[in-house]
Amino acid sequence: MDSIKYTLPEDRIPKRWYNIQADLKSPVAPTLHPGTKQPIGPDDLAPLFAMELIKQEVSQDREIDIPEPVRDLYRQWRPTPLYRARRLEKVLDTPARIYYKYEGVSPAGSHKLNTAVAQAFYNKQEGITKLTTETGAGQWGSALAMATTFFGIDLTVFMVRVSYDQKPYRRGIMETFGARVFPSPSNETEAGKAILAEHPDSTGSLGIAISEAVEIAASSSDTKYTLGSVLNHVLMHQTVIGLEAIEQFDMADDYPDVLIGCTGGGSNFSGFVFPFVGRKLRGEQDVRVVAVEPAACPSLTRGKFAYDFGDTAHLTPLQKMYTLGSTFIPPGFHAGGLRYHGMAPLVSHLLDEDQIEAISFNQMETFEAGIQFAQAEGILPAPEANHAIAGAIAEALKCKESGESKSIAFNLSGHGHFDLQAYMDYHAGILHAYEYPADEIAMALAGLPSVG
Numbered sequence: 001m002d003s004i005k006y007t008l009p010e011d012r013i014p015k016r017w018y019n020i021q022a023d024l025k026s027p028v029a030p031t032l033h034p035g036t037k038q039p040i041g042p043d044d045l046a047p048l049f050a051m052e053l054i055k056q057e058v059s060q061d062r063e064i065d066i067p068e069p070v071r072d073l074y075r076q077w078r079p080t081p082l083y084r085a086r087r088l089e090k091v092l093d094t095p096a097r098i099y100y101k102y103e104g105v106s107p108a109g110s111h112k113l114n115t116a117v118a119q120a121f122y123n124k125q126e127g128i129t130k131l132t133t134e135t136g137a138g139q140w141g142s143a144l145a146m147a148t149t150f151f152g153i154d155l156t157v158f159m160v161r162v163s164y165d166q167k168p169y170r171r172g173i174m175e176t177f178g179a180r181v182f183p184s185p186s187n188e189t190e191a192g193k194a195i196l197a198e199h200p201d202s203t204g205s206l207g208i209a210i211s212e213a214v215e216i217a218a219s220s221s222d223t224k225y226t227l228g229s230v231l232n233h234v235l236m237h238q239t240v241i242g243l244e245a246i247e248q249f250d251m252a253d254d255y256p257d258v259l260i261g262c263t264g265g266g267s268n269f270s271g272f273v274f275p276f277v278g279r280k281l282r283g284e285q286d287v288r289v290v291a292v293e294p295a296a297c298p299s300l301t302r303g304k305f306a307y308d309f310g311d312t313a314h315l316t317p318l319q320k321m322y323t324l325g326s327t328f329i330p331p332g333f334h335a336g337g338l339r340y341h342g343m344a345p346l347v348s349h350l351l352d353e354d355q356i357e358a359i360s361f362n363q364m365e366t367f368e369a370g371i372q373f374a375q376a377e378g379i380l381p382a383p384e385a386n387h388a389i390a391g392a393i394a395e396a397l398k399c400k401e402s403g404e405s406k407s408i409a410f411n412l413s414g415h416g417h418f419d420l421q422a423y424m425d426y427h428a429g430i431l432h433a434y435e436y437p438a439d440e441i442a443m444a445l446a447g448l449p450s451v452g
């Protein structure tokens with residue numbers, strides 16, 4: 001039998017985001033000031049973020065209204081489809097039912113636009129005319145460039161040097177939408193200059209690019225900063241994914257036994273699973289939840305749950321999260337969107353409380369899974385999303401062994417049309433199964449800040 005597509009009508013685009021903070025068994029640890037190491041308040045964050053986003057960051061309300069202009073923009077690509085991957089089930093010869101929610105239908109090609117349009121909207125509403133941000137492989141930068149051009153906001157993007165040089169196409173998108181893009185580390189900021197003085201050939205990292213974007217925002221009154229993952233409000237904006245999926249499972253007359261997502265900073269995973277996890281936390285309906293990360297950047301599976309900085313120059317507040325240490329420079333593996341030293345505090349908190357599980361795969365395993373999926377379902381996945389696919393296939397094969405007919409659902413966070421070099425490298429046999437060495441993890445973790 002063929003694969004099935006479950007589509008919701010436009011008027012089913014969610015009217016409210018879901019805030020999991022309302023349902024947590026215990027609150028997340030407070031965010032600390034980088035200097036005093038005391039809990040920070042809204043005023044400390046005001047130089048960096050729009051006030052409405054700061055309020056959302058700490059809100060305990062279960063639901064937050066999605067402004068109508070944001071819903072209007074969502075209409076361009078939402079609701080996104082949920083598919084039952086029957087052709088993949090057949091190839092795997094599994095009794096499991098496999099579903100995936102596909103966020104690659106957004107014009108930016110990933111889930112990132114869900115928060116980009118919301119963040120641009122709130123900044124515009126508060127009279128902000130300029131935004132800065134960082135981007136790794138360029139998915140976040142290209143989504144925000146589209147959103148800011150809609151709202152008439154100037155955007156400056158610090159793009160991790162190695163991607164700036166090796167992945168020019170997403171830079172091309174950002175520039176087409178009118179953004180200014182600098183390779184990071186750059187000479188535009190003190191943080192960038194300091195790195196370049198020590199390492200003139202630095203290929204950069206997300207941690208360094210964040211330092212640069214934050215520095216510009218902190219030192220200019222008309223400029224704010226935006227982040228594409230990790231923060232509570234970003235994860236919340238992504239919950240449109242899971243809220244739609246719950247309705248689509250109703251249409252399918254099914255409910256997932258296992259939910260799976262890939263984790264870089266944690267936003268697409270959270271957006272997909274949090275509405276289901278909320279039901280579990282409220283005692284309404286149980287579900288198993290698995291986060292999948294790269295073996296080359298294993299914050300959840302090999303990192304430490306501790307207070308750490310979000311950036312390399314230590315300009316950001318301290319957050320309690322699973323981290324590999326802010327000095328971690330990830331190796332150049334091919335899922336650029338998963339190369340961050342830390343993990344969202346909310347995802348970290350849920351793992352610490354055993355509400356979710358975490359596993360890792362190396363990039364050979366993930367490309368194998370992604371190619372198997374592409375051949376069965378006809379969609380070329382982003383290398384990041386291949387981690388979720390690898391997790392789902394592993395679950396489906398377990399069902400084959402046990403004979404159990406479980407319902408498995410994963411989030412397909414984006415398409416891989418700008419990542420074809422990675423696929424070609426895989427076909428050419430020049431990718432290898434890199435794992436982050438234990439001694440380097442120990443070294444980066446030894447530098448964690450001490451907090452009273």
Ligand SMILES: *Cc1c(COP(=O)(O)O)cnc(C)c1O
Pocket residue numbers: 109110111112139140228229230262263264265266267268269337338382384385413414415
């Ligand atoms: C950015 C990105 C990710 C990783 O970021 P999260 O915040 O963990 O979701 C995963 N998939 C795609 C397609 C991305 O663009």
